[in-house]
Amino acid sequence: VSRARKPLRVLLCALSPDAAYGGRLPLGYLKAFAEHSLGAAALRVDIVEKVLGRWAVEDFAAELLARRPDLIGFSCYFWNAGVIGKLAAELKRRRPRLRVVLGGPEVSADPKQWLRRIPADSVVYGEGEATFAELLGREIRKEPCGGVAGLAWRDKDNILLNPPRPPIEELGDIPSPYLRDDIRFEDTAFDGGVIETTRGCPFDCAFCAWLGGRGRVRYFPEDRVRREIRRLADQKPGLKLFVADADLFMKRSRAKRVLASFREEDPGETLQYHFETNFSFMDRELAELSQREGFLFRGALETTTPAAMEAANRRFSLDSFKRGVGLLKRHAPSATVGIELMLGMPGDTLKGFRRSLDWALDLRADEFYIYQLAILPGTAYFRDSKRLGLDWDPAPPHWVRSTKTFSAADLLSARKTLHRVAFLFNIWPVRAALESAVAPGTGGLVAACESLGAAVERSAGFSFRERFPGWDAPRKEGVFIPSGDWMEDEPPARERRRVLAGAERWTLKRLAGAGKKAHAARFFRAARERCGFRDVLDEPEVRAFLQQDGGEPLPKGGTLLIAWAKDWERHVALAEFDSLIALSEDKQDAGPVADSAPLKNALEVGCRPRTRLRPERWGKGYSRVLLSNTASYLPPQSETAWLRELRRRCPKGARLLLLDHMLGSFPLDIPDRGRPASVRTRLKRLSAELEAAGWKLRAAPRVFLEKDGARWWLLEARAR
Numbered sequence: 100v101s102r103a104r105k106p107l108r109v110l111l112c113a114l115s116p117d118a119a120y121g122g123r124l125p126l127g128y129l130k131a132f133a134e135h136s137l138g139a140a141a142l143r144v145d146i147v148e149k150v151l152g153r154w155a156v157e158d159f160a161a162e163l164l165a166r167r168p169d170l171i172g173f174s175c176y177f178w179n180a181g182v183i184g185k186l187a188a189e190l191k192r193r194r195p196r197l198r199v200v201l202g203g204p205e206v207s208a209d210p211k212q213w214l215r216r217i218p219a220d221s222v223v224y225g226e227g228e229a230t231f232a233e234l235l236g237r238e239i240r241k242e243p244c245g246g247v248a249g250l251a252w253r254d255k256d257n258i259l260l261n262p263p264r265p266p267i268e269e270l271g272d273i274p275s276p277y278l279r280d281d282i283r284f285e286d287t288a289f290d291g292g293v294i295e296t297t298r299g300c301p302f303d304c305a306f307c308a309w310l311g312g313r314g315r316v317r318y319f320p321e322d323r324v325r326r327e328i329r330r331l332a333d334q335k336p337g338l339k340l341f342v343a344d345a346d347l348f349m350k351r352s353r354a355k356r357v358l359a360s361f362r363e364e365d366p367g368e369t370l371q372y373h374f375e376t377n378f379s380f381m382d383r384e385l386a387e388l389s390q391r392e393g394f395l396f397r398g399a400l401e402t403t404t405p406a407a408m409e410a411a412n413r414r415f416s417l418d419s420f421k422r423g424v425g426l427l428k429r430h431a432p433s434a435t436v437g438i439e440l441m442l443g444m445p446g447d448t449l450k451g452f453r454r455s456l457d458w459a460l461d462l463r464a465d466e467f468y469i470y471q472l473a474i475l476p477g478t479a480y481f482r483d484s485k486r487l488g489l490d491w492d493p494a495p496p497h498w499v500r501s502t503k504t505f506s507a508a509d510l511l512s513a514r515k516t517l518h519r520v521a522f523l524f525n526i527w528p529v530r531a532a533l534e535s536a537v538a539p540g541t542g543g544l545v546a547a548c549e550s551l552g553a554a555v556e557r558s559a560g561f562s563f564r565e566r567f568p569g570w571d572a573p574r575k576e577g578v579f580i581p582s583g584d585w586m587e588d589e590p591p592a593r594e595r596r597r598v599l600a601g602a603e604r605w606t607l608k609r610l611a612g613a614g615k616k617a618h619a620a621r622f623f624r625a626a627r628e629r630c631g632f633r634d635v636l637d638e639p640e641v642r643a644f645l646q647q648d649g650g651e652p653l654p655k656g657g658t659l660l661i662a663w664a665k666d667w668e669r670h671v672a673l674a675e676f677d678s679l680i681a682l683s684e685d686k687q688d689a690g691p692v693a694d695s696a697p698l699k700n701a702l703e704v705g706c707r708p709r710t711r712l713r714p715e716r717w718g719k720g721y722s723r724v725l726l727s728n729t730a731s732y733l734p735p736q737s738e739t740a741w742l743r744e745l746r747r748r749c750p751k752g753a754r755l756l757l758l759d760h761m762l763g764s765f766p767l768d769i770p771d772r773g774r775p776a777s778v779r780t781r782l783k784r785l786s787a788e789l790e791a792a793g794w795k796l797r798a799a800p801r802v803f804l805e806k807d808g809a810r811w812w813l814l815e816a817r818a819r
């Protein structure tokens with residue numbers, strides 16, 4: 100084989116901020132387009148994907164070089180450009196003849212500057228497919244890069260900038276990497292990826308570097324998007340797709356078609372879709388079409404300060420935004436609604452930011468995302484930063500440090516408030532307490548969080564400063580509410596109990612009405628007792644249940660765990676289960692469980708504010724079932740249905756163990772519900788429900804553990 104016919108070995112590399120959404124899509128397009136235009140035989144293109152983390156640049160460079168590429172291409176965004184700079188230097192140091200090509204939004208605004216900073220060979224700026232294919236053609240033929248539109252390149256000691264390339268008119272001309280199977284999801288550790296429906300945006304917000312140019316939107320053919328979804332739906336249940344669409348709801352007729360296709364092509368509802376949108380476009384019909392579990396709508400509010408909205412070139416009515424949130428909450432209760440804000444926008448002030456945060460929290464959305472503003476290259480803020488009086492970090496990720504109206508001290512103060520709000524909102528029972536103690540429409544949630552935070556610090560000996568040593572670091576990205584941090588960080592049970600006790604005192608002081616107070620006290624007690632659940636699981640009785648059957652024969656079958664999404668890992672650490680049904684009280688839990696549980700059948704069931712049984716996905720043939728502190732939280736209207744369904748899925752003789760503190764209630768918030776039923780009454784009802792559902796109780800319910808004043812009950816049954 101002559102050297103000329105050897106394919107060019109190309110390695111394309113994506114470095115993503117986290118494992119939620121992988122970044123292979125742009126690289127898949129580059130591969131598909133290049134192979135299509137140059138012929139697959141001329142090239143061997145591989146894609147590597149990694150999450151940013153504490154790995155050493157030297158090790159990763161060695162890993163990349165071991166694949167013996169002729170050319171490596173990196174996708175550059177503000178979150179990874181710093182690392183890519185170091186990687187490129189290391190790669191060139193080890194193998195000077197390797198070609199290094201950069202592309203992506205971070206390097207597109209000023210490609211020559213990047214070539215001065217990083218020892219790469221070229222930068223593809225703007226839309227990459229056609230430019231990259233032409234560049235590879237030149238590499239194969241060993242020709243220089245003069246005249247390749249959309250390219251900045253190094254010619255010996257000179258850095259040259261070729262003219263820009265016009266955008267690809269028909270996006271359908273770019274072969275789909277999903278339909279070609281260049282990107283598949285079964286084999287990746289990422290929970291999801293990106294699906295593109297459009298390029299470009301008709302708006303021109305001053306902070307935004309959205310791909311594809313301003314004023315014009317190009318669309319991918321709708322039938323192709325449909326086919327892509329169908330292909331992906333089969334690959335990984337629970338896959339999350341970030342829908343790259345500047346604003347789906349802007350054009351109502353298209354929105355209706357797209358939403359319909361997202362449902363129709365995934366009839367099993369296994370996919371999750373994440374949309375970025377502006378809720379002010381919402382109407383009732385769209386809201387009704389948005390009703391689907393797994394639809395996440397994040398509405399970009401950014402600020403409510405008029406001067407900041409104007410400086411950002413964003414014009415919409417706050418009333419219509421609020422109405423849009425209301426429509427979604429009413430007509431799409433299964434969807435998740437998030438609101439995004441930015442901290443440090445030109446024209447905003449500390450007071451304005453607090454007001455915006457209050458306004459947003461008052462909408463009682465499911466999630467809130469607050470990003471510190473980044474001054475992104477290529478944006479109006481970047482160009483006008485002098486006039487706007489912006490001080491920002493020139494190194495990516497370019498966080499703003501101060502503005503004319505937002506001093507560094509004010510930014511720090513806002514961040515402190517945000518940490519309190521985020522921390523307290525992320526402890527689900529505390530959020531429920533805050534939202535019930537502060538009436539909607541009064542805009543007092545930020546002050547309430549501060550008051551509650553101070554009360555917790557005073558009375559519970561809890562220190563926010565100790566808990567968040569990094570909160571006053573000037574460079575820090577988003578704060579997410581809820582972030583799920585509470586359980587992931589595993590604060591010790593003692594600390595959780597202290598915070599909950601402080602929150603209970605604060606709440607009881609503010610609630611009027613004896614019934615409400617009694618219910619709140621019970622609610623907090625249940626939340627505190629849940630902190631001790633780990634100890635309960637260590638009890639020999641539970642282990643014995645999981646490991647053997649106390650001598651009695653068991654039918655053949657697997658082991659099923661029904662637990663809280665936030666608790667399941669503890670159980671799996673305890674013993675091997677085959678399957679998991681995870682209840683979530685907080686929609687934020689929903690994502691990770693099904694994907695990360697090492698169980699063959701992991702299923703999420705939302706418990707707040709509604710439940711979907713989905714028995715068709717429960718699996719069957721379980722000889723042992725552990726209902727772990729979930730029975731007393733089952734929505735009463737589905738309790739019998741659950742227990743019946745469970746029975747149908749187990750062979751005769753299967754064993755059921757039910758552990759519960761019997762303090763739980765549904766709904767899980769703190770409404771005024773009058774006097775709760777006593778534990779005895781609840782146990783009696785549960786026993787009757789079990790019997791009615793085809794389970795035979797082996798003995799009367801008994802307390803199997805008393806700890807810190809909490810009584811843990813045990814119910815045991817066999818399938819009749």
Ligand code: B12
Pocket residue numbers: 111114115116117120121122123124125126128129171172173174175176177178200201202203204205223225226227228231293295306307308309310341342343344470473475476576
């Ligand atoms: C999906 C997405 C995410 C995903 C990340 C996915 C991933 N792992 O990469 C998630 C949700 C994590 C995310 C988060 C954020 N994102 Co984002 N995100 C996007 C989005 C919507 C789509 C990206 C995409 O795949 N586009 C489709 C591909 C085809 O376009 P592309 O990436 O630009 O690639 C083309 C060219 O750039 C070029 N190219 C790209 N790579 C390469 C490599 C080579 C070798 C070559 C030759 C060419 C080339 O060719 C490609 C094909 O034409 C973009 C907006 C957009 N429409 O692009 C914003 C965008 C990338 N995000 C942005 C921002 C600001 C954020 C957030 C701060 C806030 C937010 N809500 O989005 C956070 C920050 C995260 C963090 N912790 O740091 C900015 C980034 C600007 C910058 N300079 O980097 C963008 C551009 C949007 C904006 N607001 O301006 N985001």
Ligand SMILES: C[S@@+](CC[C@H](N)C(=O)[O-])C[C@H]1O[C@@H](n2cnc3c(N)ncnc32)[C@H](O)[C@@H]1O
Pocket residue numbers: 304306307308309344345346375376377398399400401439440441470471472473474475
């Ligand atoms: C790119 S916008 C798209 C939203 C939608 N197109 C709209 O305008 O209604 C998505 C979110 O990214 C975040 N974001 C965008 N640019 C940012 C920047 N420069 N710094 C920090 N966050 C940013 C903001 O929270 C914003 O709401």
Ligand code: SF4
Pocket residue numbers: 300301302303304307308309345346399
């Ligand atoms: S923020 Fe949204 S609407 Fe504004 S330019 Fe970016 S994508 Fe378009």
